[in-house]
Amino acid sequence: MLSVLSYGRIVARAVLGGLSQTDGRDYSLITASCGFGKDFRKGILKKGMCYGDDACFIARHKSADVLGVADGVGGWRDYGVDPSQFSVTLMRTCERLVKEGRFTPSSPVGILTSSYYELLQNKVPLLGSSTACIVVLDGRSHRIHTCNLGDSGFLVVRGGEVVHRSDEQQHYFNTPFQLSIAPPGAEGAVLSDSPEVADSSSFDVQLGDIILTATDGLFDNMPDYMILQELKKLKNTSYDSIQQTARSIAEQAHELAYDPNYMSPFAQFACDNGLNVRGGKPDDITVLLSIVAEYTD
Amino acid sequence: MFTFCVNSVNSGDSASTDRSHRWIESTEYAQRSTQTQRCTSWTRRGLRFPTQTQPCCSMFPMLTLLSMFYYICLRRRSRSGTRSESLGSRRAVELGQRSALPVTVEVEQYGKEVLDFSSHYGSENSMSYTMWNLAGVPNVYPSSGDFTQTAVFRTYGNWWEKCTSSGPSFRRTPPNFHSQDYLELAFEEPVYPTAVEVLETYHPGAIIRILACSLNPFSQNPPADVRWEVLWTGKPCKSLSPQARQFSPGIRQISFPTNLLRLEINSSLLEYYTELDAVILRGVRERPILALYKIPVIDINELSDSEEEISDAGGLCCRSTVEHRHVLGNGFFDRLPYELIQLILSHLPIPDMCRLAQTCKLFHKHCSDPLQYIQLSLQPYWARLTDTSLCHLQSRCALLQRLNMSWTGNRGALTPAGFCSFMSACGVSLVCLELSCCHFLTEACLEVIAQTCSCLQELNLASCDRLQPQAFNHIAKITSLRRLVLYRTKVEQSAVLSILTFCPELQHLNLGSCVMIEDYDVVVGMLSARCRSLRSLDLWRCRNLSERGLVELVSGCRLLEELDLGWCSTLQSSSGCFQQLARSLPRLRKLFLTANRTVCDSDLEELAAHCNALQHLDILGTRMVGPASLRKLLQSCPQLKLLDVSFCSQIDSRFVQELTSLFPNVSIKKSFTQ
Secondary structure (H helix, E strand, O other): OHHHHHHHHHHHHHHHHHHOOOOOOOEEEEEEEEEEOOOHHHHOOOOOOEEOOEEEEEEEEOOEEEEEEEEEOHHHHHHOOOHHHHHHHHHHHHHHHHHOOOOOOOOHHHHHHHHHHHHHOOOOOOOEEEOEEEEEEEOOOOEEEEEEEOOOEEEEEEOOEEEEEOOOOEEEOOEEOOEEEOOOOOOOOOOOOOHHHOEEEEEEOOOOOEEEEEOHHHHOOOOHHHHHHHHHOOOOOOHHHHHHHHHHHHHHHHHHHOOOOOEOHHHHHHHHOOOOOOEOOOOOEEEEEEEEEEOOO | OHHHHHHHHHHHHHOOHHHHHHHHHHHHHHHHHHHHOOHHHHHHOOOOOOOOHHHHHHHHHHHHHHHHHHHHHHHHHHHHHOHHHHHHHHHHHHHHHHOOOOOOOEEEEEOOEEEEEOOOOOOOOOOOOOHHHHOOOOOOOOOOOOOOOOEEOOOOOOHHHHOOOOOOOOOOOOOOOOOOEEEEEEEEEEEEEEEEEEEEEEOOOOEEEEEEEOOOOOOOOOOOOOOEEEEEEOOOOOOOOOOOEEEOOOOOOOOOOEEEEEEEEOOOOOOOOOEEEEEEEEEEOOOOOOOOOOOOOOOOOOOOOOOOOHHHHHOOOOOOHHHHHHHHOOOOHHHOOHHHHHHHHOOOOHHHHHHHHOOOHHHHHHHOOHHHHOEEEOHHHOOOOOHHHHHHHHOOOOOOOEEEOOOOOOOOOOOHHHHHHHHHHHOOOOOEEEOOOOOOOOHHHHHHHHHHOOOOOEEEOOOOOOOOHHHHHHHHHOOOOOEEEOOOOOOOHHHHHHHHHHOOOOOEEEOOOOOOOOOHHHHHHHHHHHOOOOOEEEOOOOOOOOHHHHHHHHHHOOOOOEEEOOOOOOOOHHHOHHHHHHHHOOOOOEEEOOOOOOOEHHHHHHHHHHOOOOOEEEOOOOOEOOHHHHHHHHHHOOOOOEEEOOOOOOOOHHHHHHHHHHOOOOEEEOOOOO
16 A cells, blocks of 8 residues: 555656656857858948848847848849848848847747838838848747748758758749849839748757858858868857857858859759859858857856 | 143133144143142142142132133134134034945936827837837937937927918917927836936937826836926927937936936927937935935926916915905906906916916906806826816816817826716817827717717817727717817728718818728728818828829819828829829928839929929938929929928939028928938
8 A cells, every 4th residue: 555655656756757847947049150241342341240242130039049141132233222231221120129029939930021111111212132031049948930031041950960951942043032122113123022931940959959040152152061060160159169160161161162163052053953064152151150058147 | 730721821812723722632631630639739740839729619610611711712713714624524524424324326227118109200010210219228329310210209390380280279378388299208117316318319409398207107006196297397499410419407306206207399490300219317216315416496487386286276265355455455456347357367377377266256256257268278287187177177168169188187187087077068169179199088088079069170189099999980970070180099990981971071181100090092082072171181101092092082182282191102103193193283282202212203393383382392212303303393382391302312412402502491301311
């Protein structure tokens, strides 16, 4: 009788212990950014977090960490419009929305939609277009929510392997999905995708997962195995080592971009589509490297 | 010892403080020693003294008296000679006392939440140019310019007052009340304020009053008694430059801790929209003992004296001295004709009338005459108006025709029941009713207004954003309506359509920022069908008005003089709607096409050809307008007074300067972000 009770007690304790959440602590992202503009003259950081026509942001609100990258479409330069204005304003507005808490962590598409709407509320008549990729870590639920519009994207690396990646969205070769504001009258001629067509995904993360968010300047020049090789060199979760690794990835991509004989993923894709090209793809490169760690104040 | 003392007393006229102190010390020593030791000690020191005790005894009290006397005299001389030293010693004493108490720490806070405001430039579900940007740390300061991250009000200057769509102003406004807009900002922690700093980033100088509230808006059980105290008040001033500045006026010390500030704005002298970035409240947690800041000289007339209440006006003070005065002579004031006294009193503001009514029966009779209360503006007294005040005013307001209760009654000061009873008693002959920002209003109040005020012609419910949508259905019963303002309310499409159906005499309609209306084309179609005498229409930020709707509007409402289509981004100029507008409305005086990026040269040319009475034009943010068409417009519209070409990329500041010199009567606005 007594042994039954004690046995029951042990079982109950084990079951309850298994049912309860393993970890009550919040997660957070430790993020470092690095990048290079395509045009060497514009390599100087204009307003911070802006590399050529690319822009990015890192922000935090309560228990949510949010990152974003945007790649300004360079074709606007031919029409006298600065392509970086759109992407930089989009990312700055996303940052402001996050800092003021006007978002839901489980819906990064909401951030993109609100930010796009805010761009239209600006007195200054903005023109231009860009891709966008937003990654949100909900520290409490330990889930990552992402949305991606265009050919920027993210990789999630766990134990030296890619466990999640984003899909590229392209209309046709070298024409990704893009948010845009067109001059009046030219709305038919300018590609403009709504924020609703962005790809969304959500998944759980564990401590130590590495998330690499970048524009196509990285993915078109460095295949996965090279990125994974660089990531193996990440020693610990300190900000300095993450910054160093991000820098090395970006630098390597930048070197490969200007190598005329190197068979880059971009060249491979072009060959698959019938264009006989070889070499890297000179482009703006933006790399945001993050590690999931426990939240410390 | 004693001869020594006597000698030094004789030579005491040249006493310095040091010597006097030494002398005092020696005297005290002498006094003490006389008490302890007697003649034996003296003889030991070799001084000669009579050995008898009696003469010694007689000398001792005398000496004590003398020493006391000189002690007092010399202390007084030292005090007069070195006053600062003694003052310093007193301050040192006080500081010593103060250091024993806990040191008061100054707390610095940024705004936590904007709770209420009368208007703003931005859209209701946006963050650009909206009043909510005032909370938190500054985003723009110290840069200057027209940025999206600032708080901007809807109007500036006196351009809107000049339009016929704003009603005539109320008489008897007190001379120190100039406020046009307000905002209420809550902070985290209640403190006794020592300084308030406002970071203004564009065209500063609009703030004219800062008030503090005793209520904590975040507390669970609010007190019944809410007090507002004026921290600072000033006059509207002409802005010298549009550059950013930190505005930190000297504020009064108040007797209660506060975490709710109210800023009142008047931008009538400013060249363009004023923009605010942040507000910093500095204060201490404990009541300050000494003044921690200089108290400015406040004009006694500007202070809000909470003792004088309109509610006291009800009391009848029957003075027995009235008969006494008859005997003595009272200056024969009562010999004046009734109408003349009425005329004199018609220049007094309402609180003075109420105070006057308490002085004697004659004045009470005059001040209670309903003919004095045909126009009543209670907006300047929003902080003090309560149900009892309305109750007491009821008896005098039977002939009320124009009533302004904007801004009143918030935070529990007025109840719907009190307002309804006032309306039922006094609203029968009401012609104009201003109720902007009255958050106490409910559907029942509007029902009473609709029932009682059968000849109401003007109704202003701007920014009554807590009023439920079904309340607006009652407005349709007021069939004589000529002017209706529903800016920033939650009115729905069905209510608007029924109002337009039953109020065909509408001349001025404001549906700006009414976000609950789904299809403006339908609304505008009904307008053109039913309200043919429409003179002014404000459709600011109506999101889905299309070209078809606009063409229908201008074909039906031919008498339109003012049309505000700011931020209506769905209108496309390529459909020809603006040209159609210009052709159909020859009487057009005000046209706002703010941020419609499609306005082009041909539109301006049509306006130049047909709308020669144009006075106000806003074409902010278009890339398609060039210098030539602008010049032609200015030449063809000689009465043009306001032209806003901010952010028009083809119009640069050099050209604007050229136009200003050619057309000096036109105020050309070119905003910048820097």
